[in-house]
Amino acid sequence: MLNRSIPLSVAVVGLLALVFYSQWNREPPRVSGFIEADEIRLGSRVGGRVAVVHVQEGQEVTAGEVLVEFEPYDLLEREKELELTLAARESEYQRFLAGFREEETAQAKAKLDQLQARSDLLIAGPRKQEIQAARGRLAQAEAEKRLAVQGFERLSKLAGSNATSQQELDAAREALEAATANLDVRQQELDLLLAGTRAEELREAAARVEEARQAWQLMQRGYRQEEIDQAKASRDAAKAALQAIGRQKEELRVKSPIDGTIEALDLQPGDMVAPGAPVLSMLDRGNLWVRSYIPQNRVGMQLGQRLRLNVDSYGDRTFHGVVTFIARQAEFTPSNVQTPEERSKQVFRIKVAIENEDGMLRPGMMADVWLDEHGGAP
Structure with a gap:
């Protein structure tokens, strides 16, 4: 009986040892x-x-490596067009930024001086010498008319006695008419000089002088800031459009953003x-x-x-x-x-x-x- 209980006790002890080992390990x-x-x-x-x-x-693949490329189609032509547009916009902006050239300002000043001189001439009116000359021409015309009158009257008397021809009488009549017309012209010239410059002409001359003065001052001050800003905005718009084309060109090449492995293609x-x-x-x-x-x-x-x-x-x-x-x-x-x-x-x-x-x-x-x-x- 004792011999049978020994193996059983050993088995129980072994099982308990395994349980404790499993719990602790x-x-x-x-x-x-x-x-x-x-x-x-x-x-x-x-x-x-x-x-x-x-x-x-x-x-x-490595980062930055080109994986796929697309055809550019019309991107290159559009890029060239925008480059030229940008160059034109840049030149226009620089022109507004620099203002007017010295030669343009000097030309505007010369035109102002010219119109001012013309206005001063109209305000001053005719000179005394011009009036005296006009009176001299009038006196000469009066003398020529008197001479023509005398010649015509003399020939008219001779024509009554048939001492002159009809042709000579007609010539004397034409000379009298010409002398009369010339006398009227000389009288009008003298009256015009004596009357002086009309008020309408003075106002017109003053307006032209003021217009030339404003144009000269405008060139001295240069372009307005709004015009410069507008030219700059046009330049920047063309630059942005060109940059957009550049980004589209970059999109024609698909690059790897990282070091990795191509999974599906x-x-x-x-x-x-x-x-x-x-x-x-x-x-x-x-x-x-x-x-x-x-x-x-x-x-x-x-x-x-x-x-x-x-x-x-x-x-x-x-x-x-x-x-x-x-x-x-x-x-x-x-x-x-x-x-x-x-x-x-x-x-x-x-x-x-x-x-x-x-x-x-x-x-x-x-x-x-x-x-x-x-x-x-x-």
Whole structure:
């Protein structure tokens, strides 16, 4: 009987030892997930016909590398047109900014002096010498008329006695008429000089002088500030339009914004692409992270907390990551996630950014996240 109880006692002691060992050496809590990377969809804001495709799916690219090029269509011609327009607007703005040239101002001043002299001449009226000359011409005309009258009367008497011809009489009559007309003209000239300048002419001359004076002062002051601002606005508008064409030209070349991997590309030269439509997608391998779900009893985890990770592809090698996101609301565990907790419980989604300095990790790898900061693979 004693021999039978000894093995039973040994078995019980062994079971108790295993229970105590399992209680004191439990595996640290962990969750699993897949390594993921941010996906970037690249395209062009102008679109158009594809000219060259420089990459293939799965190719590693660096930041700034040209991936796809589009045909420029009419952008080059529009750019040239805007360059010429900008040059014209710039010249016009500089002209307004510099003001009038000295020669233009001097010309305006000379015109003012000319009109002022003409006005002074009209105000002063005719000179005494001009009046005396007009009176002399009038006296001469009177003498010529008297002579013509005497000649005509003499020939008229001779014509009565048939001592002269009719032709000579007609000539004397014409000479008398011419002398009479000339006398009237000379009398009008003298009367005009004696009357002086009319008031209408004086007002007209004064108005022209004032107009020339204002034009000269305007040139001295230069262009108005509003005109300069308008010319500057036109120049800036042309410059902005040219810069817009420059940005459109930049959009003809789709460049990689980061170091990454081309994930999807279905594009050939000659394809038409709508403006703003994605033409390829790439993965940011420099920003890897694990999406996992933690049970409610681990919700006390803090942002920025440093954790350890293991990846199936590298056995027991340990990697490190930092918690960058913790969901505020709980959800039921997705069916593709394995946790040591009961699946009926609700969990919180987290993101753990992985430190991948050596570039060994890639999207799609399975990873275990040890929730104990000091934990690791057993």
